[in-house]
Amino acid sequence: MLLLAPGIRYFPDHFNAAAQAALVEDIRAVVTEAPLYIPAMPKTGKEMSVRMTNCGALGWVTDKEQGYRYQALHPVTQKPWPAIPPRLLALWQEVGDCRLPPEACLVNFYSEAAKMGLHQDRDEQNFQAPVVSLSLGDTCLFRFGGINRNDKTQSLKLKSGDVIVLGGEGRLAFHGVDRIYPGTSTLLKSSGRINLTLRRVTVS
DNA sequence: TAGTAACA
DNA sequence: TTCA
Numbered sequence: 001m002l003l004l005a006p007g008i009r010y011f012p013d014h015f016n017a018a019a020q021a022a023l024v025e026d027i028r029a030v031v032t033e034a035p036l037y038i039p040a041m042p043k044t045g046k047e048m049s050v051r052m053t054n055c056g057a058l059g060w061v062t063d064k065e066q067g068y069r070y071q072a073l074h075p076v077t078q079k080p081w082p083a084i085p086p087r088l089l090a091l092w093q094e095v096g097d098c099r100l101p102p103e104a105c106l107v108n109f110y111s112e113a114a115k116m117g118l119h120q121d122r123d124e125q126n127f128q129a130p131v132v133s134l135s136l137g138d139t140c141l142f143r144f145g146g147i148n149r150n151d152k153t154q155s156l157k158l159k160s161g162d163v164i165v166l167g168g169e170g171r172l173a174f175h176g177v178d179r180i181y182p183g184t185s186t187l188l189k190s191s192g193r194i195n196l197t198l199r200r201v202t203v204s
Numbered sequence: 205t206a207g208t209a210a211c212a
Numbered sequence: 213t214t215c216a
Contacts, residue, residue, distance in 0.1 A: 150213095
């Protein structure tokens, strides 16, 4: 484990190839039940380049009308999200350093051209609990800074199997994905990157 | 504003 | 950096 900044812990190669393949199968099952959809920004309705779905009791969603929020139902199918796969619950227990289990697992799919601007994860009620992030598939250029948007940032290439934990002082750090490096992994059938972020939403 | 264009 |  490397401490990248206060509260930002990096576990390179946390999952080996076999474990990564098993996780991809877990996510395939999630996506079959809860299909990826295109989220839209609040107010402007501009579409994000990343496709999303969730598993867990709650899922993070956004649309033009209601903005960022957690809700129990898939916005397209209106069905409850599938359960968080046991392997991901185990990851949270292993690296999350948190008494309470995660309630949400946001699944972000990045195609070759997708990116995500610098942002904070601040739609949860619980900032004591960490955010645990797992990368699968193509390498990306990840950027993170401090709790203010204009704090200096550092960039790091995240590869398949890497885990990052934002906790404590790092919980509200700004972070984003500047680019995907297509063809850097053969884990997924087509190129692209899957990012899974486990979160505790409520306080108790 | 988890995005983006326009601009210094 | 501003705007939205």
